[in-house]
Amino acid sequence: MxxxxxxxxxxxxxxxxxxxxxxxxxxxxxxxxxxxxxxxxxxxxxxxxxxxxxxxxxxxxxxxxxxxxxxxxxxxxxxxxxxxxxxxxxARPFSRCVRCNTMIREVDKDSIRKRVPDYIWETHDTFRSCSQCGRIYWPGSHTQRSRDIIKRLFK
Ligand SMILES: [Zn+2]
Known part of the structure; x- marks a missing residue:
């Protein structure tokens, strides 16, 4: 279960x-x-x-x-x-859209070329998106901060 x-x-x-x-x-x-x-x-x-x-x-x-x-x-x-x-x-950290609660999935980098800022597209290889609201996610500084907070949570 x-x-x-x-x-x-x-x-x-x-x-x-x-x-x-x-x-x-x-x-x-x-x-x-x-x-x-x-x-x-x-x-x-x-x-x-x-x-x-x-x-x-x-x-x-x-x-x-x-x-x-x-x-x-x-x-x-x-x-x-x-x-x-x-x-x-x-927990399944970073598996769900924060905005609309939908599960997010990995997408082809080329498919989101125009949907993220240039410097983000150029400096990241892995992107995921929400099929419901279209929001794009990538591993950024925010994620590291979130990971630290999650670590502290379960102490
Ligand atoms: Zn969403």
Whole structure:
């Protein structure tokens, strides 16, 4: 059983940075900034609801809820990881589009020639793209910073 597939989230609209980080880690994360926390509860079975709204916690009947207490996105992520016992092997870092939650896949370098800045195209060999929104990803300085943060997360 692939544990990463079990860990699907629905994230409250006040927790945008947390949602972004869960996507960076590769978890299927439903997040819509304009959706109220109440509506989020209807987002279907199978998703673990992440909320920091006490009244949502109190009316929720599903056991699949993590109540977030911190205001800091890094600490919020720690809360999720510790509460659910997520291990590094459960994560698939950089496998999912941060913007729209779709799995991204490697693309031919020549096919995205005009879609990234010249200097990026000239200095990188590996590119991946999101089939949903078209966003292009490449291993850049951002990724190194993200890797460092991920390392610290699981300590
Ligand atoms: Zn996308």
């Amino acid at each position: 692939d544990r990463a597939n079990e860990m699907r989230f629905a994230v409250e609209n006040t927790l945008g940075k947390l949602a972004k980080w869960l996507r960076i880690l590769g978890f299927d994360t439903f997040y819509k900034p304009d959706l109220s926390a109440e509506k989020l509860m209807d987002m279907g079975p199978g998703r673990i609801l992440l909320t920091r709204t006490a009244r949502i916690r109190d009316v929720n009947t599903s056991p699949k809820l993590v109540f977030i207490t911190s205001d800091n996105p890094f600490e919020q992520l720690r809360e999720v990881i510790e509460t659910l016992g997520i291990a590094p092997k459960d």
